[in-house]
Amino acid sequence: MNEQSQSTGTPLVKRGLAEMLKGGVIMDVVNPEQAKIAEDAGAVAVMALERVPADIRVDGGVARMSDPEMIEGIQEICTIPVMAKARIGHFVEAQILESLGVDYVDESEVLTPADETHHIDKWAFKVPFVCGATNLGEALRRISEGACMIRSKGEAGTGDVVQAVRHLRTINGDIRKLTQADSAELFEWAKQLRAPLPLVQEIAETGKLPVPLFCAGGLATPADAALAMQLGADAVFVGSGIFKSADPAPRARAIVEATTNYNDPAILAKVSRGLGAPMTGIGMDELDVKFEDRGW
Amino acid sequence: MKIGVLALQGAFRAHADKLVELGVDVIEVRRPPHLDEVDALVMPGGESTTMSMLLESSELFDPLAVRIDEGMAVFGTCAGLILLSTNIEDGRPDQRSFGRFDIAVQRNGYGRQIESFETELETTVTDEPVHAVFIRAPRIVRLGDDVEVLAESRGDAVLVRSGNALGASFHPELATDARIHRLFLDSVAS
Numbered sequence: 297m298n299e300q301s302q303s304t305g306t307p308l309v310k311r312g313l314a315e316m317l318k319g320g321v322i323m324d325v326v327n328p329e330q331a332k333i334a335e336d337a338g339a340v341a342v343m344a345l346e347r348v349p350a351d352i353r354v355d356g357g358v359a360r361m362s363d364p365e366m367i368e369g370i371q372e373i374c375t376i377p378v379m380a381k382a383r384i385g386h387f388v389e390a391q392i393l394e395s396l397g398v399d400y401v402d403e404s405e406v407l408t409p410a411d412e413t414h415h416i417d418k419w420a421f422k423v424p425f426v427c428g429a430t431n432l433g434e435a436l437r438r439i440s441e442g443a444c445m446i447r448s449k450g451e452a453g454t455g456d457v458v459q460a461v462r463h464l465r466t467i468n469g470d471i472r473k474l475t476q477a478d479s480a481e482l483f484e485w486a487k488q489l490r491a492p493l494p495l496v497q498e499i500a501e502t503g504k505l506p507v508p509l510f511c512a513g514g515l516a517t518p519a520d521a522a523l524a525m526q527l528g529a530d531a532v533f534v535g536s537g538i539f540k541s542a543d544p545a546p547r548a549r550a551i552v553e554a555t556t557n558y559n560d561p562a563i564l565a566k567v568s569r570g571l572g573a574p575m576t577g578i579g580m581d582e583l584d585v586k587f588e589d590r591g592w
Numbered sequence: 593m594k595i596g597v598l599a600l601q602g603a604f605r606a607h608a609d610k611l612v613e614l615g616v617d618v619i620e621v622r623r624p625p626h627l628d629e630v631d632a633l634v635m636p637g638g639e640s641t642t643m644s645m646l647l648e649s650s651e652l653f654d655p656l657a658v659r660i661d662e663g664m665a666v667f668g669t670c671a672g673l674i675l676l677s678t679n680i681e682d683g684r685p686d687q688r689s690f691g692r693f694d695i696a697v698q699r700n701g702y703g704r705q706i707e708s709f710e711t712e713l714e715t716t717v718t719d720e721p722v723h724a725v726f727i728r729a730p731r732i733v734r735l736g737d738d739v740e741v742l743a744e745s746r747g748d749a750v751l752v753r754s755g756n757a758l759g760a761s762f763h764p765e766l767a768t769d770a771r772i773h774r775l776f777l778d779s780v781a782s
Contacts, residue, residue, distance in 0.1 A: 300721075300745065302709040309708045312727040312766055316637050316670070319601040335684075338645040340601060340638065375682060375699060376639055377728065399705035399728070422706045549645075556600050556646055557622060 305422030307444070313377065313399065313424055314445040314508040317341055317531050321521065321552050322510070324348050324535035327366070328373040330544075337548035341377040341399070343533065344370040349406045349453025350536035350575065353585065359407045361389040364396055371397070379426070384591060385411020387420075394423040400445070402426050403438075405590035406452045406535075413592060418442030428512065430463045430588050432470040433489030436499075439507055440492045446505060448529070449588045450513015453536050455577025457520045459588060460513045464527045467509065474500045513588070516541070516574045518554030518567050525558035542572035593780065596621040596630030600646040602638020602671060606765040610773045624655050632665035632756075632780040635672030637727065637763055640680075640699065643671055644687045653688065660690050665756040667776040668692075673759040674699060674730050681733065692757045694736025695749075701731020713762075715743040715751060718771050724750065724762040732761060756780065 303309070320340030325331045326348060334342050346362045347355065361382055371378050377399035382389035384403055389410075393401050403416050405428050418425040419442035428449035429435035435446045448467060450460030470489075474496065477485055482500055486493040498506060511524035512533035521532045532555055538548045550567040557563040595611050597604045599620035608618045611634070619630050627633075633656070635643075647653040660666060660676075668676040675689050679696035702708070705728055712721040724745070732749045735741065743751035750761045751772070756779045764772035 300711045300713065302711045302745075304707060304709045306710055308725055308766065309710055309727065312725050312763060313705050313708065315603045315606060315763075315766065316639070316727055318603060318605070318638070319599070320639060320642055335641060338642045340642050375684065376641060377705065394706065397704045397706060424705065552642065553646070553649055556650075560622075 310424035310444040311507055314426075317377070317510075318508060319556060320531050321548075321555050322379065322531065322533045323538055323548060324533075325370060325539070328369045330539055331370045331374050333545050334538075334548060335374055335376055337545060338552035339376060339548065340531070341379055342370065342374060343379045343381065343402065343535070344398075345381055348536040348539060349587070350455075350540050351453075352406060353453045353578070361386070361392065361407070364392065367393075367396055367398065381407055382416070383407040384409040385414050385416060387416045390416050390421060390423075390425075394421055398423065400424050400426055403443075404428065405449060405587045409590050415441050415592070426510070428591060429467065430591075431466045433491045434591060435467055435505060435509075436489060436491035436495045439505070440495060443507065445508050445510060447510040447512040447533055449591075450511065450515070451580060451583070452513045452587050453578075454514045454580065454583070455516040455537060455540070455575040456580050457514045457516070457523065458580055460511055460515060460524060461527065463513075463588075464511055464524060464529060468528045471499055471503060471505070475503045516577065518550045518564060521551045522554045522558035522564055525555060531555070537575055540575035547571050547574070593617070593632075594619055594630050595777070595780070596626065596633040598633060598635045598643070598672070600650065601642050602636040603763065603765055604636045607634045607636050607669075607773075610765050610770045614770055614773055614777060616777060621652070622650060624651055627652065627655055627659065632667070632776075633659075634776070635666065635668040635675055636765065637670030637672060640671040640674040641684050641687060643675060644684075657690055660692050663756065665776070665780040666692060667758045669760045669763055669765065670727065670729060673697065673761055676757065676759055678736075679734070693739055693752060693754050693759055695732050695739055695752065696734035697730040697761075698733050699730055700728050701733065702726060702729050704728065711745060713743045713745060713750065717742050717775055722764070722769070722771060723767045724764075725766045726762045729761045
């Protein structure tokens with residue numbers, strides 16, 4: 297048979313990996329030992345970072361991309377995809393992560409933003425990007441910049457699921473409204489959302505985002521993961537919720553099983569038993585810094 | 593005819609959409625009772641390590657192994673192909689597979705995500721080439737005698753058949769047409 301040409305880094309190839317992660321749990325890990333625990337528990341991917349969001353909150357200061365050595369240590373031990381975070385607008389951190397061969401870059405509000413106006417031009421990369429969003433307009437702006445996966449932001453490092461619920465409901469609620477709008481109203485929707493008209497028209501037609509929608513930020517229990525899935529998330533990110541709990545391994549596994557069986561309360565009850573203390577958490581009204589406000 | 597799609601994790605909805613497009617009844621298989629209802633099963637792409645674990649915890653592994661041994665038609669793509677193979681290289685030591693295809697596969701055999709690619713493939717079963725998307729794909733590194741190669745990419749078998757089992761290291765569910773799914777349904781019907 298003929299030698300066929302092969303194209304890498306295309307939108308289909310980049311969105312394809314997000315398709316494969318659906319129905320799964322992506323776990324924050326800070327060292328190879330945690331990465332091993334995450335993979336053993338059935339994580340579909342790990343997010344390699346130096347400090348989980350809960351610790352970033354406590355420590356304060358500037359949060360940056362992780363040390364490449366630390367990321368490589370995790371890549372060596374894992375057979376599942378490894379993601380890593382770059383600061384909003386910090387395209388050089390993203391270039392470095394791409395050269396390390398990470399499987400997904402998270403342009404993340406959990407790190408301190410490097411640019412107050414611009415996000416990274418994600419079309420310029422072969423590595424796919426995930427970005428956070430609190431509402432539909434923000435999601436569409438990120439997609440127009442080349443994001444291949446959207447995650448509702450929630451409020452990372454709190455263990456409080458309320459913002460994740462708000463953001464998922466906002467995004468999916470507005471998508472439902474768009475499908476009811478007539479063609480003239482879509483122009484006004486595009487203005488209100490500050491989003492490109494063609495994307496708004498596409499969603500009005502299809503009733504869904506053109507890329508997968510995952511949920512992140514504040515998930516701490518199997519029930520939280522199932523709640524996100526029932527609210528329409530395609531998969532979940534769990535950050536501080538696992539490794540800031542009393543007994544991470546069984547909790548990680550329980551959250552994986554809950555994400556698969558999100559519509560089966562009997563299984564959710566079974567896997568929620570005897571997991572020890574969840575992360576203590578911080579209520580939304582106790583916060584000084586809200587990560588969700590970062591991103592433009 | 594009811595076709596099951598293993599829905600523990602991965603691209604199961606994309607497969608279900610293709611099958612619905614072809615007019616068959618689709619059942620998402622998460623627990624043993626779902627398996628009893630289906631005539632054939634599609635095993636999607638996703639993370640094979642996650643699926644292996646969930647096959648055990650959902651108590652699906654053993655009944656599914658029995659159905660496969662009894663000759664149920666199966667179609668595995670990417671991680672699904674890994675689960676249907678006899679040998680997994682670079683897998684986890686505790687990872688089990690069904691051994692339906694006498695092949696060895698190397699996980700992530702084409703490299704990391706930045707090496708993932710799409711291409712046009714000539715096949716022995718379609719008149720025109722099919723569009724194939726490879727995502728952190730497994731590489732078939734050994735082929736048994738009873739495994740028929742339906743398509744190759746740069747010397748590697750990427751679409752294989754053995755009796756009524758079909759396997760692809762790429763993702764026909766992400767293509768714009770449903771020819772490979774049609775091929776599978778034809779083998780289920782015959």
